[in-house]
Amino acid sequence: MWAFFHKLGSPRWFYGIAARLAPWCWGLALALIVVGSVWGLAFAPSDYQQGNSFRIIYVHVPAAFLAQSIFIALAASGFVFMVWKVKIADMAAAMMAPLGAAMTAIALLSGSVWGKPTWGTWWQWDARLTSMLILLFLYVGVMLIRRAFPRPLSGSKAASVLAMVGVINIPIIKYSVEWWNTLHQPASFTLTERPAMPTEMWLPLLIMVLGFYAFFAAFTLTRTRTEILRREGSKRWVKELFKEDA
Amino acid sequence: MAFESLAELWQMGSHGPYVWTAWGATLGVLLLSVLLVCGESRDVRRTLRRRLRREGAAALKSTEGRHEG
Numbered sequence: 001m002w003a004f005f006h007k008l009g010s011p012r013w014f015y016g017i018a019a020r021l022a023p024w025c026w027g028l029a030l031a032l033i034v035v036g037s038v039w040g041l042a043f044a045p046s047d048y049q050q051g052n053s054f055r056i057i058y059v060h061v062p063a064a065f066l067a068q069s070i071f072i073a074l075a076a077s078g079f080v081f082m083v084w085k086v087k088i089a090d091m092a093a094a095m096m097a098p099l100g101a102a103m104t105a106i107a108l109l110s111g112s113v114w115g116k117p118t119w120g121t122w123w124q125w126d127a128r129l130t131s132m133l134i135l136l137f138l139y140v141g142v143m144l145i146r147r148a149f150p151r152p153l154s155g156s157k158a159a160s161v162l163a164m165v166g167v168i169n170i171p172i173i174k175y176s177v178e179w180w181n182t183l184h185q186p187a188s189f190t191l192t193e194r195p196a197m198p199t200e201m202w203l204p205l206l207i208m209v210l211g212f213y214a215f216f217a218a219f220t221l222t223r224t225r226t227e228i229l230r231r232e233g234s235k236r237w238v239k240e241l242f243k244e245d246a
Numbered sequence: 247m248a249f250e251s252l253a254e255l256w257q258m259g260s261h262g263p264y265v266w267t268a269w270g271a272t273l274g275v276l277l278l279s280v281l282l283v284c285g286e287s288r289d290v291r292r293t294l295r296r297r298l299r300r301e302g303a304a305a306l307k308s309t310e311g312r313h314e315g
C-alpha cells in the first residue's frame with residue numbers, strides 16, 4: 001500500500017500511468033455526456049410542475065457535484081502535500097482548481113436561469129446560493145494566492161492551507177438546505193435512497209454526473225502531465241523521453 | 247422523443263431561452279476547457295523540445311571546441 005503511494009507520488013511513474021489512463025477518461029466523458037445530453041434534452045419526460053425548465057437539472061447538478069468534489073480534492077491534495085511533501089499532489093491541485101471554479105460558476109449560472117421561470121427570481125441571498133458564491137470566491141482565492149509569492153513553494157503551501165481551511169464551506173453547502181429555510185429544493189439524489197424521480201428522468205442525470213466526473217479525471221490527468229513537463233523539464237528522464245523527437 | 251418536432255424541442259414550451267442558456271454555457275465551458283488543455287500541452291512540449299535542442303547544440307559545440315583546442 002505504502003509502496004503504491006510512493007510510486008504514485010513519483011512524477012515519472014505518474015506521467016506514464018496518466019498517459020495510459022487519460023484517453024480512456026476522455027473517451028468515456030465524451031460518450032457519457034453525448035448520451036446524457038441527448039437523452040436529457042430530447043427524450044426524458046418533462047416535469048409535471050416545472051415543464052421543460054427542469055431539463056436544466058442535467059447540467060446544474062453535475063456541475064454542482066463537481067464544484068464541491070473538486071474543492072474536497074484540493075483540500076485532500078493540500079493535506080497530502082503538506083504532510084508527506086508529495087509534489088504530484090500539489091501539481092494536480094494547481095491544475096484542477098480552474099475547472100472547479102468554472103463548475104461553480106456554471107452551477108450558479110444554470111441555477112440562476114432555472115430560478116427565474118421556477119421561483120420568479122434570478123437570485124436570492126439564501127443559504128444555498130450564498131454558500132455556493134462563497135465557494136466561487138474560495139476557488140479564486142486559492143488560485144490567486146498560489147501566484148502571490150515570489151517563491152513557488154510558498155504559494156503551494158499557502159494554497160494548500162487555504163483549501164484545507166476553506167473546505168469547511170462544503171458541509172455548509174450540503175446542509176444549507178436542511179439547516180435554513182431556503183428556496184432551493186433539498187437533494188434529489190442521495191447515495192442511500194432511491195430517487196423520487198421516475199427512472200427515465202434520473203438515469204440520464206446519473207449518466208451526466210458520471211460523464212462530468214470522467215471529464216474531471218481526464219482534465220486533471222492530462223493537465224498534470226503537462227505540469228510535470230513544465231516543472232521537471234531539466235530531469236534526465238524527461239530529456240531522454242524527448243530525445244527521440246528532439 | 248418528448249417533443250413532436252425539432253421546433254418544439256427548440257422552444258421547450260416557452261422555457262427554451264432558460265434551458266438553452268444553461269446548456270450552451272455548460273457545454274461551451276467544457277469545450278473551451280478541452281481546447282485550452284490541448285493548447286497548453288502543445289505549447290509546453292514545443293518549448294521543452296526547443297530548449298532541449300538548444301542545449302544539445304550547445305553541448306555538441308563545447309565538445310567540438312575541446313577537440314580543436
